[in-house]
Amino acid sequence: MPSSKIDYNILDAINIERTFLLCVGYYPLHTKNKVFYLLHTTSFLFSISVGGGQFLSMFIQMMIDIQDLSKVSETLFFFLTHSTYMCKMVNFLFNKRRLIEIEDQLSQPVFYEFPMERLKILIRKVEATKTVALTFRIMCSLAVVLSCLMPYVDPNKRHSLPLSGWLPYNTTKYYYPTVAFQVTAVCYTAANNVNFDSLTWILITIASAEFDILKENLKNLDYKGDKLRVGKKFNDCVNHHKEIVRFVYKIESTFSKGIFLTFLASVVVICFTGFMMIIVPFLGPQFIFLAVYLSCMMTEVAVYCWYGHDVMTTSDEIGNFFYTSNWYESDLSLRQSMAIFLERTKKPVTLTGGKLVVLSLPTFTSILRSSYSYFAVLQHLYYDS
Template sequence: MGFTIQDYNLRKTFTIEKKLLLFAGFYPRRTSKNKYAYVLGATVNLFLSIAQFLSMLMQLIVNRNDLSKLSETLQYFITHTTFICKLTNFVVYKKNLLNIEDTLEMPIFYGFSHDHLKLLKQKVAACENVGTVFRVLCVAAVAFWALPPYLDPAKSKSLPIPGWFPYNVTDYYYPTFAFQMIGIANTAYTNSTIDILTWMLISVASGQFEILKENLKDIDYGSPDLTKTNESFKNCVKHHREIVRFVYKIENTFSKGIFLQFFASVIVICFTGFLMIIVPVVSMQFALLLTYFLCMMCQVAMYCWYGHDVMTTSNTIGQSFHMSNWYDSDLTIRRDVIIFLERTIKPVTLTAGGYVTLSLTTLTGILRSSYSYFAVLRRLYSDL
């Protein structure tokens, strides 16, 4: 007997991310329960994000002629601006998440053997482990932003990130410090949760493709029961169609935010690398930059990795079909088989903004671009 939604509910694969975003006030709800707490959470988070953005924008204007200070401010400003854009995209398309949840309750995604379910569970478990590592990196980065004023004498009474305020910061240092740290933690909290939610949904799609491939292998085309064979094959065709629709729903919801993330990553990785060569290696600042660099690398690499995984698993569906005894099939279903195989020739791909394919090739392109800009920035700095 195949597994049912009671055995393994696909909606529960991202329960943690859903709860975290509900607490922040951004995940869509089906009821009006705790409405005011939900609105309050979203309002506070948006206020912190916008206030932080305006503070850094003014600082950029003030330090526009100082390359070193400009780089330091831009490093976090670009990340924060991208986060606001990603959050805006998420809020605009958040109703799609309810549709995605409904899709994951469709019977076509269930009813397979428990051995096949293990393939999906392995994908989900691997993504959970990656998400845990990413969260640890984010927590470490936030901690490193908070520690220098207390552990580094040279940074005494300095703010975690550059920012302009319409008053003497020294007079209100601790409230200002708390404001910035809460803002940084809020950005890391929400941004990382949106990323992990996206990775988890893509992993579910990839796991479903793996199950589909196993189901295609298991069909006995030489069976005398032609009705059963035809029904099994048509079920695979329907399964494939619904997985593709599921992938496109993910793309429609997150694509624009991912595109902005890729664009920002090129610049942020460049600036972070530049700052790492001008600060002492044995310092809190270097530890912060290294942790932040790893966060950015993990963030962009995982989008490319999981997008590439969907592309490769969907691209090998035809190979799995040919591993069955398809040559024993009846002529009545061969026409449907040919049409299905033609549809699977083109791999299913996820794109960023409808332009950039999520793949390892894209990742190498991002790193190559970052290094090019890094080389230019280093040359400009050495000429000063």
């Protein structure tokens, strides 16, 4: 006897990320309450001010140090990471309407009304992604703590600021207030950035889990039963597939530009971080910080590529799972619909960054190869000079 369908609030999967981004003013507000709207707007303006202030400070400092490669490198990898965050933020703000559409789509029963054994596929994959996201949060938190401690543990950076950047006043006179502001700003922007990434990863995971559920439904559909019942169940599968593809399209249209800029920046950041690691004392405080920072950048890109690759492979396996069923016992009138559906599933569903870079494992290896190539050039220039 088949298991009964149960209701599951799929939006709970993104509850942490949604709540945090709502509090900082980025996530769209659902209520029209004036008090909440005022608080939301105030948080948003604070976020923009903090992010924009950091951006300008680092940019001006790089212009001042333009002739010194090691100093520019020290600022540049922070600047690129922060620039990517700013671009993600702007992209996020421009796509607020799509976030509401994504929520509305996930609220449709086609995404969560399954027997418990199917629902476990979704829950298991989402929980695994949440574990990955938590690990990434811990790594980023460690990188932030190390960057903030650098002026106190590295003799070469004694009484310097945690972040390289130009400020329009005497920082020696107001050293501790400046440090407090920079530490707050770094923690704030890092937390926002992590939640942008985690939200995207979980949504991509939901898409791949839905494809896995669809595969199981097609595999276990008994085609020799009542013609009307079989036809309805098959049409449910076709509709499920359409909705998943539409969901993936919405994820891509919402986050694609931010992902592309992350990939683009990661090539340079990985390269410059590796370069900095060869010019600082081995196993010194700054070396350890750079190693953690490099791990964060590589993890961020690797996870995007991993989950994007998972969507591609799970969608590509739909036809194989269909053929393991007893489809040959189906009614002839249903086979035309089957043929059309299978033609549709022959092309795997892919996620891209900016419509230019496919999220896949080969893309990750390409990013690492490009980073190493630029690193080798920088290393050569440095030793020659």
